[in-house]
Amino acid sequence: MAPVDDTTATDINLLAKFLSDAQLQDLSPASANPVDCIVICASAVLDQATALFASFTLRPSLAKYLVLCGGIGHSTQLLYEAVRCHERYSKIYNEIQGLPEARVLERILDNFFDRAAITAQGCRIVIEDRSTNCGQNASFTRKVLDDAAVHDMKTCIIVQDPTMMLRTRATFERIYKGGPCSVLFISCPVLVPRVQVDSNGCLVYSSTVNCAAGLWTQQRFLELILGEIPRLRDDEQGYGPQGRGFIAHVDIPAAVEEAWLRLVNSVGNSRQIQ
Template identity: 60%
Template structure:
């Protein structure tokens, strides 16, 4: 397969759509939930949409958890803030902070936190986690400390390339409850690409500050499928047991296989 073909673009977009797990596309109309957990990432769009929604519709949730410590990609979040046309004023202030504290600074400086909390939405900060599993475990601890032991509904927001795996981590963490939690994925947007003169460009309208290079984006989505598999080398219950079982459609596996073979033999650009 030609790496710069409509077929390859279709495979990329199919894989990206599956991983983004966009169950909530419009926060303005979704029914209220018990909690929203915002996992920090270099892509700021999802966080911005949540903050905007809470400012205009603070009753959407009783608890907002800002989630993320200092990990291998924290520097990318710093870079996104530094390069942002609004948030760059925070560039010096956020250096060395956990990711959740970076989000908190953005919330405090550019959104109306007082209005949000005045409507009895509590803002909680989980600033120790360094991976998806810890995002889930430490967020549960923070919520339980606030009295939320068994939420019924929860929106999880994460980088679109990691949304499905993150939600599966939360399902795994809460699997011991007698009544399962309804977790809904909110990636903010679903990334997609198209060809322009033998080069991929993003077509998603949310392609704003912090978006990955196309090469990085492809590395991320190709790396996710092996993690999601429920076998000895995957993260599912039959493997490392980090996440709940995820059904991977045959069409997604086929798209992943074609792209994996193709990019072994072609340098991305």
């Protein structure tokens, strides 16, 4: 990637903050009130699973239900690789090969945290291991919760890859629209990525981003955030109600659209990222 300037970093951070949709900053006792359900959609950002399972270990009453979500899809290999490179979790790398993403999360929970202590306090762990995309994350999660006779859910925290957090919440809102009771979905990406420009004019992650397990390459990060904006639009090509109908309507601020366009023109290829 060619050298970039501070304006580019500012635009990237604006998009990243918007997409991370951090309605809840973290899951610490001081931040998170108990809810009916927490859903974690598996991703290669393993600090999310670490933070969630650590919070549950300290506070098993955090939710009545915990859903581990994810089948085998186009990003599953990235999850395996993240486990291989992880300081703690690498020891289970061989045994997770071929497993659905939710089962990888389950192996992390069982091997490195106290599952028995969590469930002893009444939290029920539910596995959704068939979904292969964001839409199925939501629809298949609803099915496994329905099958578990969870029909009165009113509050649900969603933990998802920060680059997909806003779209995931909008997907769950669409799936549960018109259900037997209104559900408040709360986004918790655990971390919000930020970049800065180093002395060589290269993009690097800001030191303020607390992520021990590593993040995406800069190229993949840019591809992810640039690809999200066209999906979120509520037009004929987007995923909103006026387009493909995959998600609830999302308002995209003009400043975000302007930043996206500048980035497409400076560091992206619009034909590749849409």
